[in-house]
Amino acid sequence: MTRIIGLTGGIGSGKSTVSQYLAEMGATIIDADKVGHEALTRSDIKQEIVAAFGHEVLGPDGEIDRKKLGPIVFGNPEALAKLNHIMHRRMRKMMEDKLAEYRKQGVPVVVMEAAVLLETDADWDKLVDEIWVTVSPEGVVVKRMKEQRGMTEEQTKARIRAQMSNEEKIKRAHVVISNDGSLDEMKRGVKKAWEKLVDKSAK
């Protein structure tokens, strides 16, 4: 039986790092960001986005240019909700198709990495067997985002405020990955959770 983990967490909390590590240990990853990029190339979705936001979201190649779409929706909650409404149900269908394929192949563990797993109204959380949440203190995230992505403290804090709080995510979590120390410490925590999962699956 394929077990499906939904991996979520705030900006800079370590989701991608954890999912890379889980992949090294044998998990198959579905990255919601990549599914979103793939969705934007589909003609039905493209048409709806152009209808909603105008031709200015298209690049010279006639494809949706995320660099043009981004500034329209970030900082504008109404526009973002509109985009999410177009995208999230279709992305769910694409993820369901991927999961069905992995089940058919007998893949033991799939990790679905999605920042908005618990926030979207398209019920992505219903696709997973358990929820893992990465958590890092705000000060650490601000420092990481400054160093790794050149974001200011204000930019990072605004992104954090726009997301569901850690407390709420933790309430829903089966596993909390505390990522407030070194990478090695984080890996030890993930390895423990992974071994428990593999044990459970073997029974």
Ligand code: ADP
């Ligand atoms: P998310 O996917 O949740 O936004 P990332 O996994 O991309 O977060 O991590 C954000 C940045 O912080 C990355 O550059 C990553 O390498 C770094 N990072 C994550 N965890 C640690 C850690 N424990 N120690 C040092 N750097 C870390």
